[in-house]
Amino acid sequence: MAQSVLQAVRTELLAEARRSPQLLSDLAGLEQYIAESYNSRSFAELLQNADDVSASRFLIKRSGAYLLVANDGRAFTFSDFESLCRSAASNKERGVSIGYRGIGFKSVVGLAQKVYLYSGELAAVFSREKTAWEVPEAKRVPLVRIPHPVDPDESSPFRRDMDHITSDGYRTVFVFAELLASSIESEFADFDATALLFLRNIRRMELHTHVDELTTVRRELLNATTQRVGLSSAAGTRWWTIICHDDVALAIAQDESGVERLSEQEAVVHAFLPTHEATGLAIKVNGDVSTDPSRTRVVLDDRTKSVTAKLARLVADVLLGEIATQGQQPISSLTSALVSRTDPRALVLQRRSFKTEFVQAIQVAAKSKLQGLYSRPGWLNAADFASLAEASGLTIINPAFESITGFTAFVRYLGAPEADLGSLSSGLRSGRCSPVGCSDVVARLVMLFGTGQISARQIHPDWRIWMASGHPVSVGEAAAAGHPLDGRFVEMILEHGAGEQDLRRLLSAQMAPKAVDVLLPPQGPSRVPGSRAEGGDAWTRLSIPGLDPPASAGSHAGGSSSRPLSLRRWRSAEQQVWSLLVAMGAQVSDVSGQNIGYDLEARTPSNQTYAVEVKSIDYPGQPFTLTGNEEVVARQRQGDYLLAIVCQKQDSVEVAFIRDPASQLSLVRQCRQWVWECADYEFAPERFPVSD
Numbered sequence: 001m002a003q004s005v006l007q008a009v010r011t012e013l014l015a016e017a018r019r020s021p022q023l024l025s026d027l028a029g030l031e032q033y034i035a036e037s038y039n040s041r042s043f044a045e046l047l048q049n050a051d052d053v054s055a056s057r058f059l060i061k062r063s064g065a066y067l068l069v070a071n072d073g074r075a076f077t078f079s080d081f082e083s084l085c086r087s088a089a090s091n092k093e094r095g096v097s098i099g100y101r102g103i104g105f106k107s108v109v110g111l112a113q114k115v116y117l118y119s120g121e122l123a124a125v126f127s128r129e130k131t132a133w134e135v136p137e138a139k140r141v142p143l144v145r146i147p148h149p150v151d152p153d154e155s156s157p158f159r160r161d162m163d164h165i166t167s168d169g170y171r172t173v174f175v176f177a178e179l180l181a182s183s184i185e186s187e188f189a190d191f192d193a194t195a196l197l198f199l200r201n202i203r204r205m206e207l208h209t210h211v212d213e214l215t216t217v218r219r220e221l222l223n224a225t226t227q228r229v230g231l232s233s234a235a236g237t238r239w240w241t242i243i244c245h246d247d248v249a250l251a252i253a254q255d256e257s258g259v260e261r262l263s264e265q266e267a268v269v270h271a272f273l274p275t276h277e278a279t280g281l282a283i284k285v286n287g288d289v290s291t292d293p294s295r296t297r298v299v300l301d302d303r304t305k306s307v308t309a310k311l312a313r314l315v316a317d318v319l320l321g322e323i324a325t326q327g328q329q330p331i332s333s334l335t336s337a338l339v340s341r342t343d344p345r346a347l348v349l350q351r352r353s354f355k356t357e358f359v360q361a362i363q364v365a366a367k368s369k370l371q372g373l374y375s376r377p378g379w380l381n382a383a384d385f386a387s388l389a390e391a392s393g394l395t396i397i398n399p400a401f402e403s404i405t406g407f408t409a410f411v412r413y414l415g416a417p418e419a420d421l422g423s424l425s426s427g428l429r430s431g432r433c434s435p436v437g438c439s440d441v442v443a444r445l446v447m448l449f450g451t452g453q454i455s456a457r458q459i460h461p462d463w464r465i466w467m468a469s470g471h472p473v474s475v476g477e478a479a480a481a482g483h484p485l486d487g488r489f490v491e492m493i494l495e496h497g498a499g500e501q502d503l504r505r506l507l508s509a510q511m512a513p514k515a516v517d518v519l520l521p522p523q524g525p526s527r528v529p530g531s532r533a534e535g536g537d538a539w540t541r542l543s544i545p546g547l548d549p550p551a552s553a554g555s556h557a558g559g560s561s562s563r564p565l566s567l568r569r570w571r572s573a574e575q576q577v578w579s580l581l582v583a584m585g586a587q588v589s590d591v592s593g594q595n596i597g598y599d600l601e602a603r604t605p606s607n608q609t610y611a612v613e614v615k616s617i618d619y620p621g622q623p624f625t626l627t628g629n630e631e632v633v634a635r636q637r638q639g640d641y642l643l644a645i646v647c648q649k650q651d652s653v654e655v656a657f658i659r660d661p662a663s664q665l666s667l668v669r670q671c672r673q674w675v676w677e678c679a680d681y682e683f684a685p686e687r688f689p690v691s692d
Contacts, residue, residue, distance in 0.1 A: 005076075005078050005081055005122060006081075006122060006123075006124050006147055006149065008078070009078075009081055009082050009085055009147060010124075010146060010147050010148070013085060013086075013145060013146045013147075014134060014135070014146055017131075017134075017135045017138065017145070017146060018135055018137070021135055021137035021138040021139075022138075024135055024138045024141055024142070024145070025138050025139045025140050025141070027142045027145060028138075028140045028141055028142040029140075030106075030142075031106050031109055031142040031143065031144065031145075032109070033293075034106040034107055034109075034293065035106065035107055035108075035109040035110035036110070041107060041190075041273075041294070041295065041296070042107045042108050042110060042111055042187055043060060043069075043187050043188075043191050044191070044192075044195050044273045044274075045105065045107050045108075045273075046058075046060075046069050046105075046108070046174070047195060047196075047199070047202065047205070047273075048199075048272065048273055049071075049105065050071030050073055050172075050202060051073075051199040051200055051201050051202050052073075053071065053073030053074045053080075053172070054073045054074060054201050055071035055072050055073030055172075055201060055202060056072060056073075056201055056202060056203045056204065057071065057072045057169075057170070057202070057203070057204045057205075057206075058070075058071050058202050058204070058205045058206070059071070059165065059170060059205075059206045059208075060206070060207045060208065061161065061165070061206075061207075061208040062184070062208060062209045062210075063158060063161045064157070065157070065177065065178075065179065066157065066158045066161070066175055066176065066177055066179070067111065067112065067175070067176040067179055067184060068158065068161055068162070068165060068173055068174070068175050068176075069173070069174045069176070070165050070170035070172060070173040070174070071170065071171070071172050072169050072170050072171055072172075073171065073172065073201075074171070075119045075120030075121075075122070075171050075172060076117075076119035076120065076122050076172065081119075081122065081124075081147075084105055084117075084144070085144065085145060085146070085147055086145075105144060106142075106144055108144070108174075108176065109142075109143045109144060110180065111176050111179065111180060111184060111187065112176035112177055112178055112179050112180060113127075113128065113143070113177070113178035113179075113180070114126065114127050114143075114176070114177040114178050115143065115144065115174060115175070115176055115177070116150060116154075116155065116173075116174065116175035116176075116177065117147075117172075117173075117174055117175075118162065118166075118172070118173045118174075118175070119171065119172040119173075120171060120172075123149075123150045124147035124148065124149070124150065125147070125148050125149070125150045125154065126143050126144045126145070126146075126147060126148070127143070127148060128141050128142070128143050130146075130148045131143075131145065131146045131148075134146065134148075155175075158175055158177075162175070188207070188209055191207070192274055193205070193215045193231055193233065194231070194251075194266075194274060194284070195270075195273050195274055196215065196217050196231060197229060197231070197240060197242065197251050197270070197284065197286070198242075198249060198251070198270050198272050198286040199217075199272065202217065203216065203217045204216050204217070205217075213233060213234065214233065214234070215231055215232065215233045216231075216232045216233075217229065217230070217231060217232075218230040218232065218237075225243055225244055225245050226241065226242070226243050226244075227241075227242045227244070228240070228241060228242075229241075229242050229251075238253065238255075239253075239254045239255075240252065240253055240254065241254060241334065243314065243318060245310075245314050245317075246310050246313075246314070247287065247288065247310070248285070248286065248287040248307060248310045248311045248314055249285070249286040249287070249314075250283050250284070250285055250286075250311070250314060250315065250318065251270075251283060251284040251285070251286065252283050252334055252337045252338075253283075253284075253337075258336075259334055259336050259337045260337075261282035261336060261337055262282045262283060262284065262337070264278045264341060265278075266284075267279050267280075267281060267282050267283055267284060267341070268284060269284075269285055269286075269287075269289060269298055269354055270284055270285065270286040270287075271286075271287070271288065271289050271291050271295060271298070272286065272288075273295065275291060275295065275296050275297060275298060276296040276297060277296075277297060277298045277353065277354045277355070278353075278354070278355050279354070279355055279358060280340055280341060280342075280347070280354075280355030280356070280358050280359050281315070281337065281338060281339065281340060281341065281358075281359075282336070282337040282338075282339070282341060283337045283338065285311050285358075287307035287308075287310065287311055288303070288307055289303070289304040289307045289308070289354075290303050290304045298353075298354045300352065300353075300354070300357060304354075305357070308354070308357055308358055308361050309361050309364075309365070311358065311361075312358060312361035312362040312364065312365045313365045315338055315362050315365070316362055316365035316366035316369065316414075317365075318334070318338060319335065319338045319366070320366065320369050320370070322334055322335045322338070323335070323373070323397055323398070323401065323411075335401060335404060335407070336404045336405075336407075339404060339405070339406045339407050339410045340359055340406060340409075340410045340413075341406070342406075343406070343409055344359050344363070344409070344410060344413040345409075345413060347359055347360070362414065363413060363414050363415065366414040366415055367414060367415035368415070369415075370411065370414055370415040370416040370417075371415060371417065372395055373395055373396070373397055373411075373416050373417075374389065374394045374395065374396045374397070374416065374417055374418070374419040374423065375396070375397050375408055375411055375412055375416045375417070375418050375419065376396070376397070376399050376402065376408075376418075376419065377418050377419055377420065379440055379443070379444045380419075380437065380440045380441070380444075381436055381437060381440055382399035382402070383434070383437070384433055384434055384436065384437025384440065385399065385419065385437075386399065387427065387432045387433070387434075387437070388424045388427030388428065388430075388432065388433060388437070389419060389424065389427065390427070391426055391427035391430040391432050392423060392424050392425065392426040392427040393426065394419060394423060394424070396419070397411060397416060421441070421444070421445070425460060425463070428441065428460070428463040428464065428465055429460070429462050429463060429464060430464070431464040431471075431472045431473075432472075433464070433465055433472050435467050435472075435486070435488070435489055435492065436492065438465045438466065438467050438472050438489065439467075439489060439492035439493045439495075439496065440496070441463075441465045442465055442466070442493050442498075442503075442506075443492075443493050443496035443497070443498045445459060445506060446493065446498040446499075446502045446503055446506050447497075447498065449502075449505070449506050449509065450498075450502045450505070450506075456509035456510055459506075459509075459510060461474055461475055461476055461510060462474050462476075464477075466478050466485060466489075466519070467485060467486045467489035468481065468483045468484070468485055468486060468519075469481070469483050469486070470486065475507065475510055475511060475515075475519070476511075478518075478519055479511060479515040479518055479519060482518060483518075484518060484519055484520065484521055485519050485520060490503070490520070494682070495664075497664070497665065497666050497680060497681065497682075499682045500520075500682075503520065504516060504520055507519060507520060544584065544610070544642065544657060544659075545604075545608065546604030546605065546606050546608045547581070547584040547585055547586055547602075547604055548584055548585050549584060550580070550583030550584060573614050573615070573616035573644075573646035573648070574590070574592065574599050574600065574614045576646055576648070576653050576655070577599075577600065577612065577614050577644045577646060577655065578590070578600060580655060580688070581600065581602045581612070585604070585605055586602040586603060586604055586610075587602070587603045588600055588601070588602050588603075589601045589603075595629065596629075596633065597611070597613070597627075597629045597630045597632065597633030597634070598611040598612055598613040598630065598633060598641065599612060599613055599614045600612040600614065602642075608640070609640065610640055610641070610642050611633065611637050611640060611641045611642065612642045612643075612644055613626070613630055613634070613641070613642070613643050613644070614644045614646060615643060615644070615645050615646070616645075616646050616647075616648070617645060617646070617647050617683070618647070619647065620647065620683035620685075621679075621681075621683065623677050623678060623679040624645070624677070624678060625676060625677045625678075626661075626667065626676040626677075626678070627676070628676070630676075631662060631667065631676045634660070634661050634662040635662040638660045638662070638663065639659050639660045641659070641660060641661065641662070642657050642658070642659055643657070643658040643661040643665075644656070644657055645657075645658065645681075645683060645685070647683070647685060649687075651689065652687045652688060652689050653687070653688050654683075654685035654686065654687050654688075655685055655686060655688065656683055656684055656685040656686070658681075661678075665678050665680070665681055666678065666680045666681075
């Protein structure tokens with residue numbers, strides 16, 4: 001029976017080849033193109049074919065000059081064998097089986113010069129030499145087209161391995177002879193065990209080369225849509241959560257600490273087998289998308305668009321389900337994998353690809369469902385946001401999700417609105433804001449009012465956001481009580497980068513000048529280090545831990561380690577700061593020529609080291625810039641990084657030190673070879689006389 005199948009297919013194909021030897025030559029060219037397109041994917045194609053015939057085991061074994069590939073699925077039928085021999089004549093139906101083009105097996109011509117097939121009782125060999133002898137009129141012939149009977153003597157070198165494999169229950173064995181060594185090694189090196197993730201039947205895969213590798217698949221059904229899948233090998237078990245719905249699936253990797261965010265190289269689209277297309281998220285996705293002939297690139301046709309929409313709906317449903325069920329409990333780790341790897345707004349600038357289409361489709365799927373779910377604004381701390389949102393009746397995203405890199409930007413892109421002052425208005429009236437939260441809100445108002453983004457009419461006078469006598473009150477209540485705003489409260493506002501004059505202007509827009517003077521006395525409250533106030537000891541306001549003010553700084557200045565200060569007119573800003581730091585007791589080194597992100601290095605008597613970057617301005621408020629290197633070092637050094645802003649006058653030098661400028665200042669990235677510009681700072685200097 002098996003040999004009659006061979007004879008029937010062979011007779012028909014030989015007759016066609018002899019009638020049209022030119023067509024046979026053309027098929028040889030097509031076969032070569034397929035082999036080149038499927039470079040390093042032949043093993044994956046054979047694995048897919050095994051899964052399509054319901055195999056549970058798949059074996060690849062290198063034995064001397066031969067490579068044997070076997071599976072325990074059903075044996076070849078007449079239709080299977082005929083489709084194998086013909087090109088693009090698959091008997092598979094798309095959506096029912098994985099393969100459907102009928103050309104994947106042709107990729108094996110890149111592995112060997114001769115291929116034997118044993119399936120059940122069927123035995124055949126594909127050989128260009130034998131085909132050329134049968135059809136001498138053809139200029140060249142394909143390898144996999146016309147099957148030939150197997151001479152028993154031919155199989156003797158691998159017969160022992162064959163018998164061992166078949167006795168172990170494998171029903172179909174391919175034997176590759178006259179191997180192309182470089183291709184074989186490339187196949188073994190590039191073979192990806194995650195190809196097993198979305199297969200339907202394979203549970204065990206063995207690779208035997210110079211190293212024996214065994215990968216087993218364990219599937220645990222958690223519910224109707226979710227599986228827990230373990231890929232086990234000698235290196236251990238790697239677990240995945242696979243969520244399936246409507247013929248598409250997501251695969252989320254997990255390690256001991258929870259979810260494992262896949263790299264872009266591994267977070268790829270599977271068309272059952274892995275492609276080279278990135279998903280844009282930290283997960284794998286699987287669906288019957290259209291691919292190019294190599295099955296490595298996704299083709300963006302109508303079918304792919306439909307599958308992408310299904311995948312997007314699944315991601316949106318899982319993500320929204322995670323957010324909705326968390327409340328204030330510890331967040332689920334799955335969420336971190338469902339976030340775009342890059343800022344989704346930047347995708348519109350990238351070349352159209354699966355990931356750009358996918359992320360946009362997720363936005364479409366999620367937008368309407370996120371409209372009533374508010375995210376925390378960056379200017380308000382998490383605890384006060386939760387309190388104000390509750391008082392305002394807002395449904396919010398658990399702030400704990402903010403610990404996930406890129407989460408906030410992604411959900412805002414998807415449609416979750418950022419809470420603003422208007423949406424939090426009821427809470428602001430309730431008086432439930434802490435002193436820190438009140439300073440957050442007022443600093444925000446100062447910025448918006450100062451830049452003309454809101455008017456005085458939009459600031460509700462009944463918002464209880466002003467701290468007086470330790471309680472949040474409205475501006476009217478504070479003025480009526482005749483008490484000034486709490487000094488520490490004002491300091492916290494100024495620590496946000498707001499200027500005292502800006503704060504005064506905001507109050508003046510809401511009440512009479514006398515009332516403003518009650519809330520914010522002209523002499524101002526005590527200041528944090530680095531801010532300027534009238535009167536008092538300048539050096540307690542401009543202190544640098546570990547250093548003392550110079551003896552000439554004022555009647556209250558000067559410590560035991562201070563030195564006399566002598567600044568010379570119109571020396572460079574760096575030289576003036578050098579002299580100032582030396583007078584304060586520091587050992588100073590000039591490192592400006594080393595390109596390490598700052599100009600001077602100052603060491604205190606207690607061996608604390610400060611990185612000092614000097615910026616010269618002509619007038620207070622003049623923007624200055626930080627280079628990318630300076631900004632990075634400032635973030636790294638934090639409180640050990642000092643920004644010295646110098647303004648030289650005719651008879652004096654004004655110097656303001658700012659500690660940890662990366663956190664304390666509002667930096668705006670400008671495209672000037674990527675420097676960081678600051679135009680929003682309070683110049684609160686100390687004045688030092690200069691001499692000629």
